[in-house]
Amino acid sequence: MQGYRWLHLRALQRGYVASQDTIRQLIKLFDPEGVELRRARRLRRRHYRNKGPNPLWHMDSYDKLKPYGIGINGCIDGFSRYVVWMEAYRTNNDPKVIADYFITSIARLGGCPERLRADRGTENGHVENMLVFLRRNHTDSFARDRSFVYGRSTANQRIEFWWGILRKQSAQFWINLFQTLQDDGHFSGDFLDKSLIQFCFLNLVQDELNEVVTTWNSHKIRPKAGHGVTGGRPVLMYTLPEMHGAEDCLKTIDLEELALCKEECTPKSQYPCDETVFDLCCLLMQEKGWDAPRDAFSAAELYLLLRNEILLNI
Structure with missing residues (x-):
């Protein structure tokens, strides 16, 4: 599933020393079919321009794991492609939970974006109200009601x-794993099965999300002449925009108002x-001497053990 640039960076982060060309040759040797599939899936996209970090954030929810009880919500900066937050949880449609991701992020960054774009899902209502509230006294052209932009999810280019x-x-790995459990008759989609998936896998999914985000934020984006695409590493483009001839558009916020939103x-x-x-589940693990899962496969084993034990005693 992964190209040579991405795998090269992952290798370096894990302490392996190898050239990009070595990684590329290995992938070509071991996975020629995957190489061809990646080449065939190039998309033409409309040009996208921003004057620097924080003029526009893109927020959306990812539902591919939702049938198994895990919802993902994320936000990305339009200029730098820096991932502001990426969270896996039991739900991604509770507006108060989504609002907490937003408020926690702007508290960490010390300000809010000029604008934020999302679809018309009900989960985004609290974020809209809070951003408009925090931006109501600003004097720029995108202040107040213009600070939140609604649009179709499929047209939300950066996050899509x-x-x-x-x-x-x-x-795709998690989709395949959960689909296998379902195909083998070990997942029915009911409350118990979703809760057991969450118990065994949610923290692992979040850990991997964090790793993917770290790799993405530190990888190098190649510039595209004539397309308005600035090259660089997202984390540096976001935190040091002056290196790329850009200006930070982060808007100041009142800390007391931020605390009100947090409540x-x-x-x-x-x-x-x-x-x-x-x-x-914790009681059964203690009684049976079952260990906490360290990876996806031990989590799948624990899921089956817990499910069988509980169903036998219902």
């Missing part, structure tokens, strides 16, 4: 492109699933 990256680098948010729970199911 990133979902394609996520699927190739991570999500209307719902942070992610410390429990990856329903609390009652969580307590039951």
